[in-house]
Amino acid sequence: MKIHIKNGRLVDPQNGVDAVRDLYVAAGKIAGVGSRPGGFTPNRVIDATGLVVCPGLVDLAARLREPGFEYKATLESEMRAAVAGGVTSLACPPDTDPPLDEPGLVEMLKYKAKILNQAHVYPVGALTQGLKGERLTEMAELRDAGCIAYSHADEPLTDTLVLMRALQYAATFGFSVWLRPEDAFLVRRGVAHDGEVAARLGLAGIPAVAETVALARILQLARETGARVHLCRVSSAEGVDMVRGAKERGLPVSCDVSINHVYLSEMDIGFFDSNAHLIPPLRTARDRDALREGLRSGTIDALCSDHTPVDDDAKQIPFGESEAGATGLELLLPLALKWAEECGVSLQQALAKVTHAPARIMGIDAGHLSPGATADVCVFDPDAWWRVEPGALLSQGKNTPFAGLEMRGQVRFTLVGGHIVFEA
């Protein structure tokens, strides 16, 4: 299959390109940029006039819910959602049932994803067996099975010695450890940011220090062990400050934020809207502004969907009992664009946060359009407006705090490995 994508505005952040250029795809690879390779006769020509052509999006956190939670979502439904959102590579956290703590489970997931032939799936292995925070997993075996990093998802890892050993062991092999900073004792049964809204609504609070106390512990251990640490879903202004400080002191940490936390605040809980029940909790407008600025300045490297499909039954119950999480794969691109527009960031810089920056954190060769690279491409209309109708989302999770909102930027084509896997 040879595809010629012509007249599009090609934006390739890694190569510093933002210009009208044609893209040529052959044998699953980028065959040429700007100039037609010799002897290239396309089977299909895509007229991308007025459209943006960019690397397929790379998402650092998308829960596919397999194995174990197929009633919430299936690999099939979520992979369709991914490519509809222009996402061509995604990392899935290990909090499945059972957790991704054995090579066999990881191989099975990779295999099932491969035969669907849509987005590339990169499992993140469990850092401890059963995510119980007690015994290390066979990290090297998991790597051989296809894991690109190790994490504890949202499960508490309270034993500091276990955390240090896990980091030491990962550092032995140069593996990357992804940690979401949160002190489980300070969270306890909290369900919302411990601030004005939780006080008013009578919801159990999660203070911002739950994040900063944990961050301090992780940063000290990262320095001590030399492990490569990626910090997931920072949520507070103080957290952003601590990450900036650590980077300034030369600690090789990276950091991401979810699309939800870049737009929403505790106020969006409104009258107990369980769609705004998220992990970590939505914090104050000041925290949100610090996250937006941190993403702009580079303290925060990447933007992710933190895609978490939840079934209706788990949301149609009182806020405090409801399951946390929001669907996100189909919203990652428009929300990245919205952030860029609102923060005066160039399209190139915005797309970097969802393409080559997360690819670098994952350690994969993706998120760019260099000749010879795997042809994972997203073609979108930057000016198309659409309304978020939960029922119309392809993800099985219809839970989103953005329901009813107008989004700008709609995917027209998604190519994975040179094949058109989505077309609208």
Place this chain on the structure above:
Amino acid sequence: MQANPQLDKEGKLQHLLSIEGLPAPVLTQILDTAASFVGVTEREVKKVPLLRGKAIFNLFFEPSTRTRTTFEIAAKRLSADVVNLNISTSSQTKGESLLDTIDNLSAMHADMFIVRHAESGAPYLIARHLRPGIHVINAGDGRHAHPTQALLDMYTIRHYKKEFRDLRVAIVGDLLHSRVARSQVHALSILGVPEIRVVAPKTLLPAQVERLGVHVFHDMAEGLRDVDVVLMLRLQNERMQGALLPSAQEYFKYYGLTPDKLARARPDAIVMHPGPMNRGVEIDSAVADGPQSVILPQVTFGIAVRMAVMSILAGSSPPAAND
């Protein structure tokens, strides 16, 4: 974001879920209506036919005797049919979801639900789920709100103090876990009380409580100085088990209402408590049974206030086609 479901488009009360966001005239209307019912509760025949033929479901997902009973009495004095359901012991343990329970009861033609639930916000979920014309009264949800308690407190304050606009009111105790306190703060500020104080150790105050418009005191003697009204809160024994407080004895010494501490308030200050009281923990018997205590009148007024809320809500129903 979802809209506030308790007022309809014309600003009429459809449900009573929280005091927050209610206009002052709505609160005043409830208090005035309650005043007209106080007479009824003192008559020999304590019934009026306002809610005849209406089915009211007392839906208690959390055990309560006192509140449920006062709602039941209020509904019966309005001639409604009352059904009491203690759900904590029936369908929830069988795994039926909250909204399934509501659907089933709605199918039995309920006109009004009185809901108590351990989770903050549960009555909102129910109110949003019901078809128009069926009303919900929040009888206490988690730590969030207990609007009829706050209204009966306001009734009591108005009864003894006549006006709200010159008062200094102190709320003392476990504000962190108290739905009563949250509703009281909103009611007091909506009705124009210029100075609302809260008195508690830091472990029993919600984060950023001052954003609710209250002055924070940790020293009770200071907090009670020259106040007109003291609203005591119940301290549950389980609070001693975590790391919130060291002991009931120490709590009583520093935050229990004793005659000594009450002497700091104005001589005509009144003392209130939502009940049930823990004598010797948050309040000394000498105060609870003393001349400044209006704790028992609170209970009596509570029935009239609940009658008022029910009748106002029922009056707001759209008339049925064949009526």
